[in-house]
Amino acid sequence: MLTEPLPDSLLVPFAPGSVWLAGAGPGDPGLLTLLALQGLRQADVIVHDALVGDRILALAAPAARLEFAGKRGGRPSAHQDDITSRLIELAREGHRVLRLKGGDPFVFGRGGEEAEALAEAGIPFRIVPGITSGLAGPAYAGIPATHRSTNQAVVLATGHSNNGGPDWKALAATGVPLILYMAWKALPDIAAALREGGLSPDTPVAVVTEATTERQDTLVTTLGTCVADLEASGLEPPAIIVVGEMVRLRPQLDWLQGQRAGQVPHG
Structure with missing residues (x-):
């Protein structure tokens, strides 16, 4: 656990009665932003998602109260309206509230909905962006989101939507690679x-x-084979799915696997 105080030059006011909507990043605590770390250290109450790991929550101040508000597909989950109402209630009680979400709160994290509700309720809030798993996961697998030799654009899309989701045929016609969130079942x-x-x-x-x-x-x-291969793999979600030519760069750029094996990746 980090115990050194953050320099005053890096701190911003975290006032009682306010809410920070913060991204915890994709999982590795080293990918937290300094503002997210400040929020963890100064919050009175931390309302966190299921994908925020124990190593990150361990960075919270000892006096902070942790409240679980996880939402996982196919499992009992907190209702979004209840989560939003709780944030408003805690802020009105005068707490410094950290709403800690996996990845980035504004990238398929429903942070925009929560921010709208806070604004309507007159609750001061701050957005603390985080590193989204759709970029960090492939990077940790040695797959760049963009590369001059393969693609100059990329589409981030969700496979889970209440309104039918993207027009996949139209996206395919663009030829632009896809990075898919919450697409396992679909x-x-x-x-x-x-x-x-x-x-x-x-x-x-x-x-x-x-x-x-x-x-x-x-x-x-x-x-052509991803559905059968995934079913046979024994892997389980959460997952990010990348569709595109940049996947072919992985053998050269898979630094993490090389690190685990004590080797340097090579072509």
């Missing part, structure tokens, strides 16, 4: 739609599970 439909939209079955696919944690694992497959 992958059979997504893969089929992408092929119908013109993507080759040989398009490289990578599935990165438990991004940036000590349990991270990566399956490299293709669009």
